[in-house]
Amino acid sequence: MTATLHTTASPAAPPDGPQSRRLGRRGRRGRRTHGALAGWLYATPTTLFVLLLFVLPLVLVLQMSGSDWPLLSGNQGVNFPENYSDAISNRFFMDSVVFTLKYTVLTTIILLALSLGLALIVQESSRWKGLLRTSFLIPSALGLASASLLFYVIYSPIAGPFADLMTSWGFTFLGTPDGALWSTIFLIVWRYAGFYMLLMLVGLQGIPEDVYEAARIDGASRWQTFRDVTLPLLKPTLALTTVLCVTGSLLAFEQFYILTKGGPDNSTITVVQLIYSVAFQGPNDLGVAGALSVIVLLALVVINIAQIRAFGRKVED
């Protein structure tokens, strides 16, 4: 977006030459105001979008979180801070926070380790590069909801391809709390490994070849090269992928909504799912749901600041 705007903007300014010098004071000032106006015009669409699609909803959620706001009858006036105490005393609040954190830690570790591994394989092998890269990436072309539905069928003890296997082994994928958690993590890893592999690949390709050459000349082993050259130079990429993965996992919703609906026995309720169920499945209380959303937003801001600090300031580069 910025790039296209820039290319059209620059030819609009007349080249410096004898002609422009002849224009005199008036012309120059006119051009300057014209430039400023154009600048504002270019910035307007983005500003409008940010205002309409980000600031406005945010203000609305803040207002909701401080109001008595049933889903079916609308705003009924101020209800602060009761919404927040109701949100925290919800009988699933602590469970969902603990479960979300557990899910986030597991997913992030598995996903990043695996995608780095895949990236290294793809980078190393020259002959199968194209095939490997494509096959790892294909799941990313599927929307998360569609992927979840696909796995819902695969895991189904009635319609799924493993139905017979499940009967003979006497277990179901989504039947136990641990089974449901790991089955969902498997889906997420399958769906996102290719995407994170691509990010890792870009990072790997950004490491100059001469550093590896120097390491080879110094007689570094494969493992030493990986630990002391690849990993430190991959730090910005690792920071980016960690932030993405942690944020994404903390906001997990579709996969659990479709696969487990928070079950079995309320063992897989994530924070966002709790927000959804407070708003639409039962209490139908947008005020408490808004309060939960604000709490999650604040937690996300804090967690992301902490992550960026922890990785140094390299993400910004």
Place this chain on the structure above:
Amino acid sequence: MTRMNRRTTRALGVLAAGALLVGLAACASAEEPASSLTDAGAEGVDDGSTLTLWTRAPLEKQAKLLVGAYNDSHENQVELTVVPNDDYVAKVGAAAGSGGLPDLFAADIVYVPNWVEQGLFQDISSQIDGLDFKDEINAGHLSAGTLDGKAHVLPFVLDLSMMFWNKELFVEAGLDPEVAPANLQEFADAAKAIQALDKPDTYGTATGLNCGGCLVFTWFPSMWADGEEVLSDDGTESMLASDPAKEMYSIWKDLWDSGAVLPSSQDEAGPTWTAGFTEGKVGLMFYPATLLSSTPFDAGVAGIPGPEGGASTFVGGDGLGISKDSKKAAQAWNFLNWMMSEDAQVGVLAKNNDVVSRADLANNEFSEKDPRLVTINEVAGAGDTPVAINFQQAFNAPNSPWLTLVRNAVLGDGASVDADNDEITAVLSQ
């Protein structure tokens, strides 16, 4: 020149986007002339208006038939929108908040008391009073939509839970295919007998042990059949820890432990809870009567028995009312009035093997051909519809305390029924 053109195009684009936004706002104020219920008369108005109607996916078949028949015979045209079951409350809620409800919308009958209280439906009691068959309309649905003596909904589609059995499997297991199990224990014995056939992929019975709505629909009748209540009259107290209730849980626990229940029932959250029976892989189960016409084999039908015997049913399904936001209430009443007529009840619903919502039409030309329909219509009169404001949160929600109670009682050790029942009461009385 090209450069200039590109800039103009872009400027135009921005202008167009702006115009669209303004246009959206302007749209809302441009309306057709409004009509209210006061000018509806007895029949409503049929002047070629377009009406909108929302319903949820499980009733799609019946809704499509009704709407199609109405559109073919009237000037008014109804546009039907079918919403997935799980998204329906969210969609209605969002529309209610922004004043965008359709002219007519259906609501799961257990949510109707809450939605009426929130003022989502218009009062149609004077219109209903004008119907000369008023006393024949299904009482459970009418009373669910009645607040302070004002009626707000009419029965759209009745969905009854009945005991269905696969006659072929009954014969194979040496059971009499023409005689229904008389009580819950006989039901369990029949399930075990079919399980004992040891046929691959065939199970005694099935249910949705992770589906609060399914369990409400199929297990509450066992209590009513014994003359028990499940809720207090005002719907704020749960009575699901009574001795007959505990007996029901223990019969189901015994069934589950004996392996006569379809294993996937344990995680069944609703979407496929009837699939096993429809495919002929389940011997007998408590099953929705709306599926009678799509059950491909010879099935027996009877009311749901309790631990002591008897027969009852959950009079579920959806009520239909005129929304608070409708500007065409007189036309909408025309649809409701037609929906209750003999043309619609017999000519559309009964013809499709569905339950009629008027007792005086229970015996009709179609039910005479299939005695099972007579059974269903008869049990419908003895059935019940529970009324509670917080019904969804207490029973239907995926994390409801009712689900916790059943799962602990059937899949667990069954020791926490009293405590779990208190949790339901706590939610109901909020």
